[in-house]
Amino acid sequence: MSEKAPRAPGLRIGCGADVHPLAAGRRLVLGGIIIPHERGLSGHSDADVLAHAICDAVLGALGDPDMGVRFPDSDEAHRGRSSLEFLREVMSDARSRGYTIVNLDAVVLAEAPRLQPHLEAMRTALAEALGCPAASVGVKAKRCEGIGAVGRKEGIAAQAVVLLGPAVPVAGAAPGAGAGRGAPRPARRKGRA
Numbered sequence: 001m002s003e004k005a006p007r008a009p010g011l012r013i014g015c016g017a018d019v020h021p022l023a024a025g026r027r028l029v030l031g032g033i034i035i036p037h038e039r040g041l042s043g044h045s046d047a048d049v050l051a052h053a054i055c056d057a058v059l060g061a062l063g064d065p066d067m068g069v070r071f072p073d074s075d076e077a078h079r080g081r082s083s084l085e086f087l088r089e090v091m092s093d094a095r096s097r098g099y100t101i102v103n104l105d106a107v108v109l110a111e112a113p114r115l116q117p118h119l120e121a122m123r124t125a126l127a128e129a130l131g132c133p134a135a136s137v138g139v140k141a142k143r144c145e146g147i148g149a150v151g152r153k154e155g156i157a158a159q160a161v162v163l164l165g166p167a168v169p170v171a172g173a174a175p176g177a178g179a180g181r182g183a184p185r186p187a188r189r190k191g192r193a
């Protein structure tokens with residue numbers, strides 16, 4: 001191993017939580033996946049509550065202000081926008097600072113619909129947006145047993161914890177140099193730049 005390996009940033013952990021109300025006439029989007037349901041989540045963007053919780057966790061790990069500051073709902077540019085684009089954007093920032101996803105774990109709190117059949121597709125879509133292997137992305141679904149607003153099917157909530165670690169440098173490039181928007185890079189050792 002080279003003695004001249006660049007000094008890596010340390011590990012950084014972040015947590016995120018979000019909740020959106022369910023409303024008629026909206027598509028239900030969770031983890032970037034459109035899920036058949038009679039109602040969807042209302043919000044300025046696609047209201048993907050899971051992607052938002054993960055996005056806030058990444059921003060928290062970076063020590064940055066949360067999504068409300070970064071992507072304000074007063075900005076018409078964000079109306080109807082896919083929340084996977086928010087993830088790509090914050091991860092591009094993270095990579096430019098030398099970080100990549102070590103792993104993340106998230107839970108969606110929803111009384112209905114049943115999310116189990118969609119969890120793998122969510123993991124795959126989230127991993128693609130985050131530029132990490134699907135094995136680094138955990139998504140669980142939990143019901144609230146009829147308790148509280150989520151239990152009464154008034155909305156869906158999500159929580160996420162993200163661990164960031166040093167991105168493995170690509171040969172011939174300094175860490176973070178030329179970090180493109182979600183540009184895939186060859187895996188080196190474990191993790192991905």
Ligand SMILES: [Zn+2]
Pocket residue numbers: 018019020043047048049052
């Ligand atoms: Zn949100």
